[in-house]
Amino acid sequence: GAGVSQTPSNKVTEKGKYVELRCDPISGHTALYWYRQSLGQGPEFLIYFQGTGAADDSGLPNDRFFAVRPEGSVSTLKIQRTERGDSAVYLCASSPQGAAYGYTFGSGTRLTVV
């Protein structure tokens, strides 16, 4: 596609529920990244995929967070047993060459846990 697409744009969920956030990267981009941006802060790295595999998942805060990219294109970030502290904007980005050359970001999914 023309840009990185993220759905939904907004998600409100109750504490304890499970959520899935979807990212559709730019066609042909092998590198895909997830970041989390809290209000008034810069984005924080969560996980990086090169193709289908998670090359670096060291930014995932705990085992409630998990992400997949089964066919090397679309990725899903999954959060189990959501907590109010998970409320943030979740950003996806893709790149043809990796972080050293910059990314294209999607508009993000605003997650609110009530």
Next chain:
Amino acid sequence: GNSVTQMEGPVTLSEEAFLTINCTYTATGYPSLFWYVQYPGEGLQLLLKATKADDKGSNKGFEATYRKETTSFHLEKGSVQVSDSAVYFCALGDVSGSRLTFGEGTQLTVNP
């Protein structure tokens, strides 16, 4: 580990004023450096980048020079416009290519 420190905001300027937003970094090796911009209601956009020492990145009248001796990448524009009002993020790309480390962002408001 890698870190990025930006000047605290918010910054408020009049149209046609000179802009500087300071950014310093701590990193191992020779990272790439970036400025991203987030306009109201929009996603992060790459504004400019520099991949090695003494490189100057430029775009839309904005410039930043990669200064290894001072570990800095300050953003400058000679004459700001109202349309430049946004949040600006300095970022560092690690040499392994796996992630960007962002500063906390600087809110710029330009008044007519």
